[in-house]
């Protein structure tokens with residue numbers, strides 16, 4: 001590393017040595033605490049379709065967010081330390097998720113030979129958290145490569161999640177601002193791995209907030225978040241895919257970074273040859289992926305209209321059915337059916353894409369021209385119904401419970417309520433939470449709440465499923481992606 005390197009010109013494309021400049025000159029006295037959050041998601045339309053780049057998905061970011069606070073426990077060795085000074089002992093990263101019982105993971109930082117990067121190695125024999133572990137390894141590898149230093153000091157990382165990510169949390173008062181504030185971060189009182197997820201995309205929000213906070217903490221300033229967003233997206237997609245053990249469409253990570261958007265996925269080949277942390281040359285491959293510097297594998301994610309809002313007078317709510325579905329096996333079956341029935345699938349996929357696009361355009365038109373519809377969302381309701389018809393065809397033809405009949409019954413009955421515009425099974429569908437577009441007023445909210453509180457199914461499900469308690473989650477449309485956070489809200493938790 002050359003400490004005499006000249007500062008990069010403002011606006012210049014940064015090279016590795018430039019990062020080293022920042023690390024030496026700007027980061028020798030690093031900020032001691034960094035806090036960021038990233039939102040959960042709901043894929044309103046485009047489930048299964050958006051796995052293929054030929055189609056798109058409309059994804060809404062939610063106001064339920066996962067927060068990560070990084071604190072520097074021990075400063076890294078100064079870059080100006082005299083040559084030959086012995087390296088201090090290896091750094092430690094302690095990760096806590098204090099809302100859950102026994103959710104503490106302690107990692108040693110292992111430097112790998114032959115450019116293999118930096119591996120977070122869990123100490124002790126507690127249950128591993130692959131999303132935390134992989135995010136640490138990927139973020140620390142990237143940071144150490146750009147800063148040309150493997151010295152991080154010791155870090156403490158605290159994860160805090162909004163209540164609606166998990167079903168255990170009990171009904172949250174959704175129209176009482178004060179209650180919402182008091183219960184912002186709940187003590188869930190259960191071990192993390194026993195918590196029932198509501199399907200808002202906790203792992204994507206977590207990975208995004210975790211890698212972003214570490215990179216900002218060590219190689220950028222919080223003000224750089226906007227300009228660094230694309231790189232953080234690339235890093236978070238790579239880490240999330242590795243932790244999941246598969247390349248999904250990545251819509252959840254994209255919305256965690258950019259917020260609500262029309263999403264077209266990246267070409268899977270971009271991440272296919274990255275290899276494992278520790279393999280020879282891993283750090284260089286990861287760097288090329290994050291910096292988008294490999295001309296053979298250029299990032300081609302499209303997030304159109306990101307940060308988009310719902311039309312004035314409309315709100316998005318979710319009704320949790322406390323059941324959950326198995327997305328990977330559903331995806332496998334749907335894709336298999338598509339492969340074996342290509343002609344039929346192409347017609348169905350095209351009809352869905354076409355109608356979903358009309359729905360998105362109408363939402364956009366109304367958002368841009370408040371008052372154009374005089375509060376009448378009938379057209380939106382009709383487009384939602386059409387999309388659902390296609391989804392039900394998909395359900396019948398694939399034999400996968402995307403919109404099983406007990407969900408049809410629930411959504412139909414909700415749609416009949418005054419003020420409810422329409423509802424869908426978002427994402428992969430199944431027995432997950434249903435998403436409703438409603439008129440944004442307290443009476444409608446009250447009607448929905450009451451309806452689901454007294455809900456009992458009267459049909460026999462076509463896939464044998466059962467709905468437990470249905471409850472209106474407190475979560476709403478959030479639109480914004482990853483963002484810096486103030487520290488006041490974490491009092492008592494960090």
Ligand SMILES: Nc1ncnc2c1ncn2[C@@H]1O[C@H](COP(=O)(O)OP(=O)(O)O)[C@@H](O)[C@H]1O
Nearest residue numbers: 097129130131159161197199200201202203204
């Ligand atoms: N609050 C949290 N603290 C630590 N890890 C978490 C937290 N929330 C989620 N995770 C990690 O994400 C995993 C859940 O990811 P996944 O099964 O993909 O669910 P989701 O559909 O919510 O993304 C958990 O098993 C855990 O590893």
Ligand SMILES: C[C@@](O)(CCOP(=O)(O)OP(=O)(O)O)CC(=O)O
Nearest residue numbers: 047048199248249250327427428429
């Ligand atoms: C099928 C999909 O297109 C959408 C799945 O959406 P969900 O919102 O159901 O996802 P999970 O939270 O991971 O279960 C798969 C994908 O796009 O990766």
